[in-house]
Amino acid sequence: MSDESPPTGGPLPPPVLEAQPNVVDTVAVARLYGEPLFAMPQDLYIPPDALEVFLEAFEGPLDLLLYLIRKQNFNILDIPLADVTRQYLAYVDQIRKSNLELASEYLLMAAMLIEIKSRMLLPPKKSADGHEPEDPRAELVRRLIEYEQMKLAAFKLDALPVLGRDFLRAQVTIEQSLKPRFPDVSIDELREAWADILKRAKLNQHHKISREQLSVREHMSIVLRRLQGKRFVEFEELFDVTRGAPVLVVTFIAMLELARERLLEITQAEAFAPIYVRLAYSPS
Structure with a gap:
């Protein structure tokens, strides 16, 4: 005890405040501006419409x-x-x-x-024609x-099921064979190729009137000779556009006859690709 004491009836000295211990954040009910809040404030103001709840929402x-x-x-x-x-x-x-x-x-x-x-x-009023309103x-x-x-x-x-919301589109990868499959040459493609050859033949024709004896068998032999020893010949190279339309017609008929008799093959690598002609393969 100190010998010095305050005079009787005088004001007491202020108590010494001890430093508050550090409190774990989980004890605080909230944090306000970074400071822990250990009790709900009594003067907290809540706006009237802060807790407004709509039970039904209408579109109009x-x-x-x-x-x-x-x-x-x-x-x-x-x-x-x-x-x-x-x-x-x-x-x-x-x-x-x-x-x-x-x-x-x-x-x-x-x-x-x-x-x-x-x-x-x-009170209801009847219309001019006497009907009820x-x-x-x-x-x-x-x-x-x-x-x-x-x-x-x-x-x-x-x-209804919606793509992306209720289901997803399945994707399957199929490995195709490495061996190429040549498409079959259709009649329409042959007709278009033939029409293109005729169109170019008209640009090179001569105004010469003559009678020429043409033989389909002879031109079949000519086509076979031109294909002899060659692996492929382009379809257009088998026609001599300088000799006029009659020779072209006979040559085309000769090719069709050879294809019908399976003496030559007409192939095409893919759609809209050049058409090639070759001798038919005959096993020995």
Whole structure:
């Protein structure tokens, strides 16, 4: 104890504060600006709309109106406008507090409901032709039925499997054989090649009138001689375009006869590739 003591009745000296021990972060309920918070503040301000919860989300006024009708099992052809309008306005009052721009669309439908209810309270007036007036709710009912049909159709379309969302396209790699397979020469390709040769022959023809005896057998021998000792000969090289169209025709017929008798083969490496002619292979 110290000998020096404060005078009686005088103010006491301030207590000595010991340094707080380091507290593990898991004990703190939160951290505010990097500092641990060990108790909830009593003056915490929470905005009114901070914990706002929407239980239902509607895509428009018709969607909300259809929801109210179907939820209470009302007959859509005989809508009790008083009850539906009262519930509709209650929902509109809720969204007006948070989103006035969104509520404007719903207010237009609310005004339409009130206008239809007002027309129903008035005594009906017959038309000039004596027919009964149309129910004021008829137009609204038609719009609700059409909207419900489109909504059901959208649900059915969304339920269909979608590539990338519900399934993926399977891919299978098939190794093709290294041996090339030569395509068969079709009649159309031969006709086109023959037409091209005729077109070029007309550019080189001479205006000479003469009668020439042409033999198919003779030209068959000529074609065989030209193919003798050669592996392949291009289709166009077998025609002598300088001798005119008659010789070309006989040469072409000779080639067809040789192909029919299996004395020569007409091949093509791939589609639209040059056509080649060779002697048919005969095993020894």
